[in-house]
Amino acid sequence: MRKSLLVVSLVLGLVVAAAAQNGTILLNAAGATFPYPIYSKWFDVYHNAHPNVQINYQSIGSGGGIRQLQAGTVDFGASDGPMSDEQLSQSKFKILHFPTVLGAVVPTYNIAGVSGELNFTQKALAGIYLGTITKWDDAEIAKANPGVKLPNADIVVVHRSDGSGTTYIWTDFLAKVSDDWKNKVGKAAASVNWPVGLGGKGNEGVTGLVKQTPNAIGYIELIYAVQNNIPYGKVQNAAGNFVKADLPGVTAAAAADAKNIPEDFRVSITNAAGPKVYPIASFTWLLIPAQIQDAAKREAIKDFLKWMLTEGQKYNEGLTYAQLPKDVIARETKAISLIQ
Amino acid sequence: MSKPRMIWRKSLNFVMLSLTGIAALGVVSILFLILGYLIWNGGKSLSLNFFTQLPKPVGETGGGMANAIVGSLKLLMLAAVMGLPVGLLTGVYLAEFGGKTFSFVIRYTTDLLNGVPSIVIGIFAYSLVVLPVKHFSALAGGVALGMMVIPITVRSTEEFLRAVPGSLREGAMALGASKWKTIVTVVLPAASGGILTGMLLALARVAGETAPLLFTAFGNRFWSPGFQQPTASLPVMIYTYAIAPYDDWHRQAWAAGLVLLGLVLVANLGARLLLNRGSAVRST
Amino acid sequence: MSAAATTIAHEVPPQAGPRAFLRRLRSGDEIAHLITLTFSALILLITSMLVYELWVNSHLSRVKFGWMFFWTRVWDPNFDNFGAAPFIYGTLVTSAVALCLAVPLGLASAIFLSELAPRKVSDVISFLIDLLAAVPSVIYGLLGIFIVVPLMRTTIGPALIHTLGNVPYIGALFHGPNYGVGFLTAGIVLAIMVVPFIISVSREVLLTVPREQREAALAMGATRWESTWKVVVPWARTGIMGSVFLALARALGETMAVTMVIGNAPSIVASLLSPGDTIASTIASQFTEASGELYLSSLIELGLVLFLITFILNGMARILIVATGRGGGRPA
Numbered sequence A: 001m002r003k004s005l006l007v008v009s010l011v012l013g014l015v016v017a018a019a020a021q022n023g024t025i026l027l028n029a030a031g032a033t034f035p036y037p038i039y040s041k042w043f044d045v046y047h048n049a050h051p052n053v054q055i056n057y058q059s060i061g062s063g064g065g066i067r068q069l070q071a072g073t074v075d076f077g078a079s080d081g082p083m084s085d086e087q088l089s090q091s092k093f094k095i096l097h098f099p100t101v102l103g104a105v106v107p108t109y110n111i112a113g114v115s116g117e118l119n120f121t122q123k124a125l126a127g128i129y130l131g132t133i134t135k136w137d138d139a140e141i142a143k144a145n146p147g148v149k150l151p152n153a154d155i156v157v158v159h160r161s162d163g164s165g166t167t168y169i170w171t172d173f174l175a176k177v178s179d180d181w182k183n184k185v186g187k188a189a190a191s192v193n194w195p196v197g198l199g200g201k202g203n204e205g206v207t208g209l210v211k212q213t214p215n216a217i218g219y220i221e222l223i224y225a226v227q228n229n230i231p232y233g234k235v236q237n238a239a240g241n242f243v244k245a246d247l248p249g250v251t252a253a254a255a256a257d258a259k260n261i262p263e264d265f266r267v268s269i270t271n272a273a274g275p276k277v278y279p280i281a282s283f284t285w286l287l288i289p290a291q292i293q294d295a296a297k298r299e300a301i302k303d304f305l306k307w308m309l310t311e312g313q314k315y316n317e318g319l320t321y322a323q324l325p326k327d328v329i330a331r332e333t334k335a336i337s338l339i340q
Numbered sequence B: 001m002s003k004p005r006m007i008w009r010k011s012l013n014f015v016m017l018s019l020t021g022i023a024a025l026g027v028v029s030i031l032f033l034i035l036g037y038l039i040w041n042g043g044k045s046l047s048l049n050f051f052t053q054l055p056k057p058v059g060e061t062g063g064g065m066a067n068a069i070v071g072s073l074k075l076l077m078l079a080a081v082m083g084l085p086v087g088l089l090t091g092v093y094l095a096e097f098g099g100k101t102f103s104f105v106i107r108y109t110t111d112l113l114n115g116v117p118s119i120v121i122g123i124f125a126y127s128l129v130v131l132p133v134k135h136f137s138a139l140a141g142g143v144a145l146g147m148m149v150i151p152i153t154v155r156s157t158e159e160f161l162r163a164v165p166g167s168l169r170e171g172a173m174a175l176g177a178s179k180w181k182t183i184v185t186v187v188l189p190a191a192s193g194g195i196l197t198g199m200l201l202a203l204a205r206v207a208g209e210t211a212p213l214l215f216t217a218f219g220n221r222f223w224s225p226g227f228q229q230p231t232a233s234l235p236v237m238i239y240t241y242a243i244a245p246y247d248d249w250h251r252q253a254w255a256a257g258l259v260l261l262g263l264v265l266v267a268n269l270g271a272r273l274l275l276n277r278g279s280a281v282r283s284t
Numbered sequence C: 001m002s003a004a005a006t007t008i009a010h011e012v013p014p015q016a017g018p019r020a021f022l023r024r025l026r027s028g029d030e031i032a033h034l035i036t037l038t039f040s041a042l043i044l045l046i047t048s049m050l051v052y053e054l055w056v057n058s059h060l061s062r063v064k065f066g067w068m069f070f071w072t073r074v075w076d077p078n079f080d081n082f083g084a085a086p087f088i089y090g091t092l093v094t095s096a097v098a099l100c101l102a103v104p105l106g107l108a109s110a111i112f113l114s115e116l117a118p119r120k121v122s123d124v125i126s127f128l129i130d131l132l133a134a135v136p137s138v139i140y141g142l143l144g145i146f147i148v149v150p151l152m153r154t155t156i157g158p159a160l161i162h163t164l165g166n167v168p169y170i171g172a173l174f175h176g177p178n179y180g181v182g183f184l185t186a187g188i189v190l191a192i193m194v195v196p197f198i199i200s201v202s203r204e205v206l207l208t209v210p211r212e213q214r215e216a217a218l219a220m221g222a223t224r225w226e227s228t229w230k231v232v233v234p235w236a237r238t239g240i241m242g243s244v245f246l247a248l249a250r251a252l253g254e255t256m257a258v259t260m261v262i263g264n265a266p267s268i269v270a271s272l273l274s275p276g277d278t279i280a281s282t283i284a285s286q287f288t289e290a291s292g293e294l295y296l297s298s299l300i301e302l303g304l305v306l307f308l309i310t311f312i313l314n315g316m317a318r319i320l321i322v323a324t325g326r327g328g329g330r331p332a
Helices: A002-018 A036-049 A064-070 A083-089 A122-130 A165-177 A179-185 A202-212 A221-227 A248-255 A294-308 A328-339 B003-043 B046-052 B064-098 B100-115 B117-134 B139-162 B166-174 B179-207 B233-243 B247-274 C002-009 C018-026 C026-057 C059-065 C085-116 C119-134 C137-162 C183-208 C211-219 C224-235 C236-251 C256-261 C278-286 C293-323
Strands: A024-029 A053-058 A076-079 A095-110 A156-160 A198-201 A214-221 A234-236 A282-289
Touching: A024 A064, A024 A294, A036 A053, A036 A095, A053 A294, A053 B166, A064 A076, A064 A282, A095 A165, A095 A221, A095 A248, A095 A328, A095 C026, A095 C256, A122 A156, A122 A165, A122 A179, A122 A198, A122 A234, A122 C002, A156 A165, A156 A202, A165 A179, A165 A214, A179 B117, A198 A202, A202 A214, A214 A221, A248 A282, A282 A294, A294 A328, A294 B139, A328 C211, A328 C236, B003 B247, B003 C119, B003 C137, B003 C183, B003 C224, B046 B064, B046 B247, B046 C059, B064 B100, B064 B139, B064 B179, B064 B247, B064 C026, B100 B139, B100 C026, B100 C137, B100 C236, B100 C293, B117 B139, B117 C026, B117 C278, B117 C293, B139 C026, B139 C183, B139 C236, B166 B179, B179 C026, B179 C119, B233 B247, B233 C137, B247 C183, C026 C059, C026 C293, C085 C119, C085 C183, C085 C224, C085 C236, C085 C278, C085 C293, C119 C183, C137 C183, C183 C236, C183 C256, C211 C224, C224 C236, C236 C293, C256 C278, C278 C293
Parallel strands: A024 A053, A024 A076, A156 A198, A156 A214
Antiparallel strands: A076 A282, A095 A214, A095 A282
């Protein structure tokens, strides 16, 4: 009986292996975790509209996406932070950046006795994460929240333990608003040497820690906060206003500086100018090779990009991602022709 | 024997034996807690769809993990085919043929291999199988998992072969059997219970591994026929869904955990039934 | 054992020389020997290739940091300054805690299951415990977050601080702010993860101890416990130690579950209640997002360091086995 089982499974395996697909265009992509929900939605909807195109996207991380793209194991990549000049110069082939959606990062906290929304000045956030502001009733926090009874308790800082695009956006903001941060911790990065705090794995980890630890503060993606009904605070933007993150505020951040967005779309929109702008926002990009040999794949990718910029954007808000501003869409549509 | 000494020995006996019972009770309670949690959280989200549908994007009901279930089965099969024979034959070598120094080296190396973090094995398999051909595949995942299956198999095979009493071996030899025939017809069957346990334990361990698959089998939202394409697997789906913002995906992650456990259970039961586990060496 | 067997079965002239070798080759025994030898060598090959890959890919950081890598306490991806010290500490501490909890618990349970429990009950429970080995580490991590961490923060932590925290010397292990995540929590979760290996293998090995051994002890007037502890367990010593090796290896290399409950604040402090970090969890957390040659190289070098630690710990454990004497063991 043992032998027959072996034979049967071998045959099954071979049959399954032989069932190749004809005419299907299989595309593999890898990268950022932040846009995974919307990407999975897009690729699924696109597949239903074009059944012969299968785009398989796996969120192994922005760094992973960039590496796999370089290694040639995936057809295109995705990243929450744009590739640096150094990375681009080291790349064996030219890579184009295409922004897809906008996202935001919000501060969440758990303070005994405080149930409303707190206002955080830029200095306050930087100080908390640098470890220079250690108590909740510190003047910097108190002055922005008149009338709120803040306890004289130690702040428990929570950050991400795993490298992530969310950290990239958060540190990008902190580096812009605080020279201390920039000197001590450095520029925006997916992983940094945190001066203080505990690390949680993923948004889930950070939220979990904040929820369970009294007097804790952490940063999470806007989507995560909204989908799980987690209260979050307001952040002061460059114009001095305290803004609560929401989709219009995020799109405003991108639109504010639209004319200054460079040709290759690699830009940071944190702390953008404008009264209604939410300051901790960012694009996320698809990384497409400028030259694609396989004609079928090339056309599929180009067609998908066109779809993404038009039809695709309609799904953003449903999943709590902000839409791209119209200017950016127009410029991207033109940039598609650069893919040869 | 003096009375106080007897009383001491008898009390010690009672206390220690009770402690073992308490320990076992403790472990069993933790076990039931974990299983209960899984069943409770996972059972809520199980449905026929889970077993038959492909993953759907968030917000759409009716999605499932059919491809991940098949993918995990494929990967386990590959790991078994590649890793178990190596482990078994190495165990046989160590127990039956080995010279002193070489055996020591092999044992030491096996333990070292066991301690390598699963992600490092994944990276190794990536550079070995994925990079040269520039695409991810189920085969690469199988290679990574296969490497992880080896150490446990080696240890248990060697251990249980050694446990076979010399009398059995000598009996066979006295009847004129050559060494290898003795091993195959007498020693291995006698040790089969323990060896099988070891193999199933090894497979159970790799069934739940995520990190080695991220860069080898990669993952797939669609069906992946054959072994040359990236394939979905239950642990990777659990990992992806568990850290996502959506409640629906969290529930699916728990369901996947439950299904994974169920898979291992079925494989365990099936293997034991097939090979009719019965050990001639058991004494109590 | 083997020498006696071959002379009975086959009268093969023991001279060396190619013809004798070929003659021996035709006998099934030599072929079996060769085949099993080849497969064993395969493990050597795999491990060597692994170490080679680790060595080659960590070239940049090895050259830049040299031996300082072991002592530097800083891990800064932004300023390209990497050191392994806090991770080495965290790895050793969490594994030590895990083994201290899992070995007594596991061995005691294995003894109960093999000696005292009725056979059917023992089989069923053992079968279920084997299943625990299959639970993905992500789920252990989630369970850690939902159950162990709150428990540690609200109940166990304060209890430890109030009782053992005041004892001189040991007290240093249990003091300071208690967030729920930390070395002890990670150690507990690891202990739960590795205990199935210890129980499963130890139970099986204990069951192979011949009945005569137990009966001989009992016949001499030993109590049940004495017979178990002084005769049966020592007989199964190598198997039990083997299971501990398995457990240790798993604890050293565990990634997902640990990273979710250890607090990820690389630091070297005495208190078990404070957060820390381990090598495996750092590699797993940061490898996917890492970009930058030196960063990647440093992560790979961490892997190499872990390999070294495993090497040393295994060596020490083996010396320990030999040093604690061969008394009461099964004849080799």
